Amino acid sequence: MNRRIGKRTLLFRSEPRILSASAVVAKNEGDGAFSGRFDLVLDDDKFGEDSFEKAECKMFETAALLACQKACIAPGDVRAMLAGDLLNQLITANYAARDLGIPYLGLYGACSTMAESLLLGGMLVDGGYCSPVLCCASSHFSTAERQYRYPLEMGTTAPPTAQRTVTGSGALLLSAQDVPSPVFSHIVLTAATIGRVVDLGITDMNNMGAAMAPACCDTILAHLEDTGYSEDEFDLIVSGDLGVFGSEMLIELAKKKDLHLDGRYLDCGASIFLPEQNFSCGGSGAGCSAVVLAGELLGRIERNDVRRVLFLATGALMSPTSGMQGESIPGIAHAVVLERRD
Amino acid sequence: MNRRIGKRTLLFRSEPRILSASAVVAKNEGDGAFSGRFDLVLDDDKFGEDSFEKAECKMFETAALLACQKACIAPGDVRAMLAGDLLNQLITANYAARDLGIPYLGLYGACSTMAESLLLGGMLVDGGYCSPVLCCASSHFSTAERQYRYPLEMGTTAPPTAQRTVTGSGALLLSAQDVPSPVFSHIVLTAATIGRVVDLGITDMNNMGAAMAPACCDTILAHLEDTGYSEDEFDLIVSGDLGVFGSEMLIELAKKKDLHLDGRYLDCGASIFLPEQNFSCGGSGAGCSAVVLAGELLGRIERNDVRRVLFLATGALMSPTSGMQGESIPGIAHAVVLERRD
Numbered sequence: 001m002n003r004r005i006g007k008r009t010l011l012f013r014s015e016p017r018i019l020s021a022s023a024v025v026a027k028n029e030g031d032g033a034f035s036g037r038f039d040l041v042l043d044d045d046k047f048g049e050d051s052f053e054k055a056e057c058k059m060f061e062t063a064a065l066l067a068c069q070k071a072c073i074a075p076g077d078v079r080a081m082l083a084g085d086l087l088n089q090l091i092t093a094n095y096a097a098r099d100l101g102i103p104y105l106g107l108y109g110a111c112s113t114m115a116e117s118l119l120l121g122g123m124l125v126d127g128g129y130c131s132p133v134l135c136c137a138s139s140h141f142s143t144a145e146r147q148y149r150y151p152l153e154m155g156t157t158a159p160p161t162a163q164r165t166v167t168g169s170g171a172l173l174l175s176a177q178d179v180p181s182p183v184f185s186h187i188v189l190t191a192a193t194i195g196r197v198v199d200l201g202i203t204d205m206n207n208m209g210a211a212m213a214p215a216c217c218d219t220i221l222a223h224l225e226d227t228g229y230s231e232d233e234f235d236l237i238v239s240g241d242l243g244v245f246g247s248e249m250l251i252e253l254a255k256k257k258d259l260h261l262d263g264r265y266l267d268c269g270a271s272i273f274l275p276e277q278n279f280s281c282g283g284s285g286a287g288c289s290a291v292v293l294a295g296e297l298l299g300r301i302e303r304n305d306v307r308r309v310l311f312l313a314t315g316a317l318m319s320p321t322s323g324m325q326g327e328s329i330p331g332i333a334h335a336v337v338l339e340r341r342d
Numbered sequence: 343m344n345r346r347i348g349k350r351t352l353l354f355r356s357e358p359r360i361l362s363a364s365a366v367v368a369k370n371e372g373d374g375a376f377s378g379r380f381d382l383v384l385d386d387d388k389f390g391e392d393s394f395e396k397a398e399c400k401m402f403e404t405a406a407l408l409a410c411q412k413a414c415i416a417p418g419d420v421r422a423m424l425a426g427d428l429l430n431q432l433i434t435a436n437y438a439a440r441d442l443g444i445p446y447l448g449l450y451g452a453c454s455t456m457a458e459s460l461l462l463g464g465m466l467v468d469g470g471y472c473s474p475v476l477c478c479a480s481s482h483f484s485t486a487e488r489q490y491r492y493p494l495e496m497g498t499t500a501p502p503t504a505q506r507t508v509t510g511s512g513a514l515l516l517s518a519q520d521v522p523s524p525v526f527s528h529i530v531l532t533a534a535t536i537g538r539v540v541d542l543g544i545t546d547m548n549n550m551g552a553a554m555a556p557a558c559c560d561t562i563l564a565h566l567e568d569t570g571y572s573e574d575e576f577d578l579i580v581s582g583d584l585g586v587f588g589s590e591m592l593i594e595l596a597k598k599k600d601l602h603l604d605g606r607y608l609d610c611g612a613s614i615f616l617p618e619q620n621f622s623c624g625g626s627g628a629g630c631s632a633v634v635l636a637g638e639l640l641g642r643i644e645r646n647d648v649r650r651v652l653f654l655a656t657g658a659l660m661s662p663t664s665g666m667q668g669e670s671i672p673g674i675a676h677a678v679v680l681e682r683r684d
Binding site for chain 1: 662
């Protein structure tokens with residue numbers, strides 16, 4: 001059976017269900033625009049551990065276990081975990097996978113990881129290969145900052161285009177249609193579009209929204225072209241972490257292609273913090289779109305506030321090494337379609 | 343349709359075909375045990391570029407393009423590339439994906455990447471989601487050495503348990519049954535087993551074979567248990583890069599579980615170099631199993647030397663940061679079954 005439509009879009013004809021989701025965040029995120037929507041808000045972003053890396057791993061594990069617990073599924077019955085984070089060699093996801101003991105497929109899509117894991121996880125379930133599967137993504141301000149930028153102790157100030165890496169882990173449990181869940185009863189995954197790497201030559205590591213916006217626009221256009229849908233058939237089009245400037249850029253780029261996002265568009269990065277928190281252009285990181293999806297967006301679908309959502313997570317695929325060697329920042333965006341079924 | 347058997351094994355009932363494969367390596371690998379089997383052997387491991395990282399990226403792209411060219415398929419007609427490498431944030435695969443323009447899913451499985459990409463690529467094709475797809479993995483001695491160990495200029499000597507990272511990129515083109523190929527006409531992918539992270543507490547970064555052997559044993563046992571096959575129904579059981587010590591350890595671990603590998607077992611890492619090349623315990627790296635599979639093993643299946651091969655690629659999932667924080671080295675191994683069809 002052909003399950004591809006157009007050039008880059010996959011159809012999940014069996015409509016895998018989202019059984020449950022969970023989000024663990026730190027205080028800044030818990031005090032932000034989606035206050036009260038997360039499963040656990042940490043007072044201490046070291047989570048009682050002796051390093052930020054171990055704290056992120058514990059956050060990830062907690063989110064994964066909570067998602068299982070909410071759906072009344074034992075971790076040992078989860079058939080695969082598809083996950084990633086921002087740390088070199090994915091140590092957050094790797095060590096969490098060791099402790100959880102779930103068969104594991106490591107993904108690196110930078111901040112596009114949540115959508116990449118849903119795309120591949122959806123296929124595992126829809127194709128009849130595995131069910132249930134866990135899809136997870138994570139980031140932590142303090143682990144990312146010292147790996148990608150400067151030692152925290154330096155106290156460097158951020159330029160106005162910078163975004164703050166979200167400290168948060170999100171986990172979603174996906175399953176074949178036949179499993180009942182006490183959490184979500186109406187949310188299904190119906191399609192996905194694979195991202196292409198797009199690079200317009202941006203080299204400013206403090207302006208990653210601008211580097212990712214063209215890739216995001218490319219994937220939205222590919223999805224609409226492949227499926228024949230128009231943008232107004234979606235109640236919400238969500239991008240991962242373009243931030244304030246990147247979102248504006250996406251809206252402008254889209255307008256030039258006769259695609260009108262206004263009124264149905266949300267960027268997780270631009271929305272997660274409140275303006276008075278003064279985090280420049282908003283949040284970023286693989287955990288940003290993961291916790292907004294798990295904590296806020298799925299609830300809106302379940303409650304019938306929105307019925308069809310195009311969820312894109314956006315990633316900047318450079319490394320400090322490629323940056324120092326003068327390379328520009330390549331962007332990617334993967335998309336999945338989440339729909340409400342009555 | 344249920345395509346899972348047992349706990350961790352996926353069946354590819356439509357039997358996706360390997361249309362072509364290519365391997366690009368450096369001089370040491372070209373002079374090794376599989377001399378004459380690779381598509382391109384570089385004289386200069388900088389490949390005319392001004393950094394080793396750019397050289398690795400060019401190697402990767404060359405391998406990907408060669409695989410397409412050999413199968414007479416334009417890169418623009420490839421529906422997805424599933425790939426990874428050892429560098430932080432996967433810059434080899436990311437920048438190659440940008441230049442190739444193929445929809446891209448980044449994977450991080452350390453040296454297990456080749457099997458992870460075949461597992462997921464097989465599902466994309468078998469499930470009817472995409473075809474053809476490229477599965478690629480890469481590593482480079484000089485990029486890995488300076489990232490994971492010491493600056494090359496220090497000229498540190500390797501301890502006796504160390505393995506040398508293979509400089510090589512391998513690419514396989516996978517497709518649905520209906521595409522003819524001038525290269526391979528007989529090789530199909532019939533099943534895959536997802537790895538679990540296994541960690542017996544090894545902390546010596548110069549003895550990664552020992553850290554990975556238990557995971558490899560675990561996946562072989564899971565595959566046999568899930569499918570009901572016994573080891574003697576395989577003509578060859580291949581591990582990725584356990585090296586000389588790690589392979590011995592795997593054989594011993596397996597024996598304790600009443601699993602007898604002798605006579606049908608090959609480790610890509612222990613085999614790729616000749617003893618007189620003096621590379622301690624052999625080769626390692628994501629490129630090691632990729633180029634041995636692409637350059638040597640597929641040819642043996644096509645020529646009917648072997649008819650059923652269990653191919654495992656093995657990964658050590660630590661990072662320099664986790665090592666410095668006192669963590670042990672978690673291992674993983676994914677498996678795929680390659681078979682000859684007359």
